[in-house]
Amino acid sequence: xxxNWIFISVVAxxxxxxxxxxxxxxxxxxxARLDAxxxxxxxxxxxxxxxxxxxATSGMLDPATSLLVADAARRARAASEADREVAESNLSxxxxxxxxxxxxxxxxxxxxxxxxxxxxxxxxxRRVEMARRFHNDTVATARALHRRWLVxxxxxxxxxxxxxxxxxxxxxxxxxxx
Amino acid sequence: xxxxxxxxxxxxxxxxVQNHVRDLAEVLLEAGHDVSVLAPADDDTPxxxxxxxxxxAVPVPYNGSIARLAFGPLSAKRVRRWIRDGRFDVLHxxxxxxxxxxxxxxxxxxxxxxxxxxxxxxxxxxxxxxSSILLPALEKISARIAVSEPARATLVHHLGGEPxxxxxxxxxxxxxxxxxxxxxxxxxxxxxxxxxxxDPRKGLxxxxxxxxxxxxxxxxxxxxxxxxxxxxxAREMLPPDxxxxxxxxxxIDDETKAEMFASSDLYVAPHTGGESFGIVLVEAMAAGAxxxxxxxxxxxxxxxxxxxxxxxxxxxxxxxARAALELLDDPGERARLREAAxxxxxxxDWSRVASEILAVYEMVAQxxxxxxxxVAADARPRKAQLDGETSARQVWR
Numbered sequence: 001x002x003x004n005w006i007f008i009s010v011v012a013x014x015x016x017x018x019x020x021x022x023x024x025x026x027x028x029x030x031x032a033r034l035d036a037x038x039x040x041x042x043x044x045x046x047x048x049x050x051x052x053x054x055x056a057t058s059g060m061l062d063p064a065t066s067l068l069v070a071d072a073a074r075r076a077r078a079a080s081e082a083d084r085e086v087a088e089s090n091l092s093x094x095x096x097x098x099x100x101x102x103x104x105x106x107x108x109x110x111x112x113x114x115x116x117x118x119x120x121x122x123x124x125x126r127r128v129e130m131a132r133r134f135h136n137d138t139v140a141t142a143r144a145l146h147r148r149w150l151v152x153x154x155x156x157x158x159x160x161x162x163x164x165x166x167x168x169x170x171x172x173x174x175x176x177x178x
Numbered sequence: 179x180x181x182x183x184x185x186x187x188x189x190x191x192x193x194x195v196q197n198h199v200r201d202l203a204e205v206l207l208e209a210g211h212d213v214s215v216l217a218p219a220d221d222d223t224p225x226x227x228x229x230x231x232x233x234x235a236v237p238v239p240y241n242g243s244i245a246r247l248a249f250g251p252l253s254a255k256r257v258r259r260w261i262r263d264g265r266f267d268v269l270h271x272x273x274x275x276x277x278x279x280x281x282x283x284x285x286x287x288x289x290x291x292x293x294x295x296x297x298x299x300x301x302x303x304x305x306x307x308x309s310s311i312l313l314p315a316l317e318k319i320s321a322r323i324a325v326s327e328p329a330r331a332t333l334v335h336h337l338g339g340e341p342x343x344x345x346x347x348x349x350x351x352x353x354x355x356x357x358x359x360x361x362x363x364x365x366x367x368x369x370x371x372x373x374x375x376x377d378p379r380k381g382l383x384x385x386x387x388x389x390x391x392x393x394x395x396x397x398x399x400x401x402x403x404x405x406x407x408x409x410x411x412a413r414e415m416l417p418p419d420x421x422x423x424x425x426x427x428x429x430i431d432d433e434t435k436a437e438m439f440a441s442s443d444l445y446v447a448p449h450t451g452g453e454s455f456g457i458v459l460v461e462a463m464a465a466g467a468x469x470x471x472x473x474x475x476x477x478x479x480x481x482x483x484x485x486x487x488x489x490x491x492x493x494x495x496x497x498x499a500r501a502a503l504e505l506l507d508d509p510g511e512r513a514r515l516r517e518a519a520x521x522x523x524x525x526x527d528w529s530r531v532a533s534e535i536l537a538v539y540e541m542v543a544q545x546x547x548x549x550x551x552x553v554a555a556d557a558r559p560r561k562a563q564l565d566g567e568t569s570a571r572q573v574w575r
Binding site for chain 2: 026029030033036037039040043044123126127129130131132133134136137138140141144145
């Protein structure tokens with residue numbers, strides 16, 4: 001009788017153990033992907049502000065718009081980690097103001113070389129939008145796993161903090177949409 | 179880039195997912211990428227060079243209709259071998275929750291995985307089941323794409339998160355260069371319909387109820403009906419005096435489809451539901467046919483709430499007839515719709531859609547290792563290598 005119970009307990013412990021290690025593996029992979037997604041988002045943001053600066057200094061925009069865009073782009077590049085989300089959102093707003101509709105952009109595109117640059121900026125904006133979504137998508141998945149009671153009770157996530165979504169306005173400007 | 183694409187349905191059966199996969203593969207190949215498509219097919223079925231057959235698709239009831247799916251140990255083995263041999267930079271799985279190759283691939287692979295969700299449903303049983311059973315597998319997806327806003331909403335409802343929307347693509351030029359056929363232009367106005375005749379969701383019955391009302395006011399009007407199904411059955415739904423004005427074209431190829439749209443004064447989409455995107459509306463607009471569509475969410479988004487096409491209440495034959503007559507009587511309005519649509523359809527051209535999808539590939543592959551077999555599989559003995567089964571054709575261009 002006792003042997004039966006010992007056997008059952010051993011099996012039960014083994015099953016829980018396997019589940020825990022499997023879940024820990026899932027968490028680990030998610031965290032690795034989270035780091036990658038964050039790196040991609042950072043790279044895309046950097047690229048966007050870079051192209052925005054190039055557009056601002058290319059002479060295709062009027063001086064006021066140029067200054068507006070250049071200022072927002074520089075601030076976004078220089079922002080500290082804490083101000084980052086605000087600065088990038090501000091760049092999105094500045095770009096939205098600079099390229100309010102397709103008609104304006106079409107006029108600008110008449111300058112030599114301007115069309116390619118605008119297309120590049122549009123693509124960069126769209127990529128930022130996608131990268132943020134992919135990042136936050138992974139965050140949502142990781143958070144759901146973090147909240148499982150087994151994960152919390154056995155501290156499977158170690159000391160890794162609850163992942164946070166990136167909250168910034170990265171809507172691409174209407175004027176740069178195809 | 180080495181891209182592996184998984185299609186859950188047989189490529190020789192026409193359908194939204196299949197067309198999307200085929201076109202995407204061809205556009206990527208054209209752009210110089212290495213593409214391999216894994217799809218259900220018999221070994222002796224002729225397939226394009228870039229397709230790797232993964233076994234026969236079996237018709238099974240799934241999700242409310244009969245679907246041709248590939249599953250079972252043979253398919254699973256082939257999926258694993260394809261992933262192992264492919265050394266893909268990115269794995270792109272279509273409809274990952276479909277119990278076919280897609281699910282097998284998602285299960286068997288690890289690494290940069292992109293998934294495209296095509297389906298939109300108000301409440302999806304499959305997805306509800308999927309959300310609990312398949313969660314560990316769906317977790318592996320690095321980037322989720324929905325083909326339309328309704329598809330995105332379905333996804334968010336069941337799985338949460340923030341998928342991006344990249345629409346289905348089409349080759350706009352193939353449609354815009356189509357010329358009208360004279361034999362379809364006789365009479366006073368040509369309407370057209372496309373879809374399986376018997377499928378109630380395609381709404382042919384609604385149009386056939388409206389057609390006599392249109393014909394009463396405009397006796398010279400004619401209707402082209404394209405799509406697989408029994409024309410006699412459909413013809414019987416019409417009053418006898420209307421039957422001569424309706425031409426049944428049967429299942430048609432892409433070129434004929436474009437010519438049908440180009441010959442039409444109005445494309446009618448009387449669908450009653452089940453539409454996620456409505457690529458056929460975009461095809462019609464690209465070929466120059468003004469669109470009159472039922473007011474489904476997917477259609478409303480495509481015609482921009484009526485700016486570039488007209489809407490009528492879902493299933494309302496009387497309103498359909500009224501709107502059709504109005505548009506037939508107003509060539510100016512039709513020209514305006516046609517022109518407004520021309521700019522918008524460019525957004526759906528493959529050149530644009532593929533570059534968005536490539537951007538996604540680049541983002542998920544950046545700094546990541548190649549796609550490999552999932553660890554759990556490696557622990558198992560490699561029986562597949564011993565049993566002398568013919569190796570799956572692996573073709574690179």
